[in-house]
Amino acid sequence: MRFSSPGIPLDDFNKLSFDMIMMSPPCQPFTRLGLQGDVADPRCKSFLFILDLLPRLCKLPTYILLENVKGFESSSARDYLTKTLSGCGYTYQEIMISPTNVGVPNSRLRYFLVAKMSAENSSIQTSAKGCSFSHVMDSEFPERSSVLRSKCQNTDRPSEDNPNVHVLYKRETQMDSQKKTDQNKNLSVQQIQDYLEPQMNIDMGLYLLKPKTLLRYGSILDIVQPHSRRSVCFTKGYGRYVEGTGSVLQCCMENEISSVFTNLDQLTEEEKLQKMLKLSLRYFTPREVANLMGFPQSFSFPEDISIIQQYRVLGNSLNVVVVSRLLQLMTSEHFGHSEGEEQFSVLENEYLCS
Numbered sequence: 001m002r003f004s005s006p007g008i009p010l011d012d013f014n015k016l017s018f019d020m021i022m023m024s025p026p027c028q029p030f031t032r033l034g035l036q037g038d039v040a041d042p043r044c045k046s047f048l049f050i051l052d053l054l055p056r057l058c059k060l061p062t063y064i065l066l067e068n069v070k071g072f073e074s075s076s077a078r079d080y081l082t083k084t085l086s087g088c089g090y091t092y093q094e095i096m097i098s099p100t101n102v103g104v105p106n107s108r109l110r111y112f113l114v115a116k117m118s119a120e121n122s123s124i125q126t127s128a129k130g131c132s133f134s135h136v137m138d139s140e141f142p143e144r145s146s147v148l149r150s151k152c153q154n155t156d157r158p159s160e161d162n163p164n165v166h167v168l169y170k171r172e173t174q175m176d177s178q179k180k181t182d183q184n185k186n187l188s189v190q191q192i193q194d195y196l197e198p199q200m201n202i203d204m205g206l207y208l209l210k211p212k213t214l215l216r217y218g219s220i221l222d223i224v225q226p227h228s229r230r231s232v233c234f235t236k237g238y239g240r241y242v243e244g245t246g247s248v249l250q251c252c253m254e255n256e257i258s259s260v261f262t263n264l265d266q267l268t269e270e271e272k273l274q275k276m277l278k279l280s281l282r283y284f285t286p287r288e289v290a291n292l293m294g295f296p297q298s299f300s301f302p303e304d305i306s307i308i309q310q311y312r313v314l315g316n317s318l319n320v321v322v323v324s325r326l327l328q329l330m331t332s333e334h335f336g337h338s339e340g341e342e343q344f345s346v347l348e349n350e351y352l353c354s
Helices: 010-016 042-056 076-088 141-151 174-184 211-220 257-261 269-277 286-292 307-315 320-331 338-353
Strands: 020-023 063-069 090-097 110-117 167-169 248-250 281-283
Touching: 010 042, 020 042, 042 076, 063 320, 076 090, 076 110, 090 320, 110 320, 211 269, 286 307
Parallel strands: 020 063
Antiparallel strands: 063 110, 090 110, 248 281
16 A cells, blocks of 8 residues: 555555564665665655554554665664554564676665564554553664674675775776676676577667767776676666766677776877777666566566666665565564574675675
């Protein structure tokens, strides 16, 4: 159900008698590029409404799954969420996870919380005034927050922030280069080529980067190859903007990226362009982005939806493979027990090592 305003009466929710809530509240109050207004941001209003309503439902849903951006884990909204869940008797687990954790060569780090009503509380009905249950994870509540925050500290700094770091080429340091090399050696992650459309199906004229784009943004492009096992997060601005919106694909493998970009700034504009054109850089098609996002082959957009609109929708969506994996763990009989904790730990440790 989608909420446009917190004006839906409690009785209407009780009539639904739903078993699961899946929600992805607006991310703008928590994203690192925004104002980080947190609970004071008006866009957080519908989420706070749900948290206020939850304890007053006649029948609590058995399962809850929430997704949001990195940054939510250190917000007041997250603290209010976990406090509400604990008060209602839920067992919950928080995790920061990226598609690379489940073998998909795309980075899309997101915060997830999965919660399940404990068996002893599942038959208890809350009253209209609300009901307080025992705090299932009292001993873990403070530590869990600090663990999440310490695990997810962003230790990667752009090379331009440190003038003492030697840039190899393309604003890339030795550390940047080594990180990409390590990611491409991770055999638990599939190769980009497994997600590409057949070349004959692609109208290259629609997706090749234009000369003015290469000249202006060539030094900041994240370039991947078909055999790569990595790509950066695709955002809703992909195809419209270049910086930080997603990787581009090198189609011609006859030239090394390093040979093209090394000492490029010493050339004339025309010489720069001719060198970069040798790589045949293109955007991923919407179908390929959908593949990396885990959408089935049966998924397609209506014919009247433009390419830019398709990128926009995909950039705002979730990775289907990640969500399905979390749903499986949440609904398993092991969730809330040591076996379930171990499965979540495996996912989290894979992220920390990636």
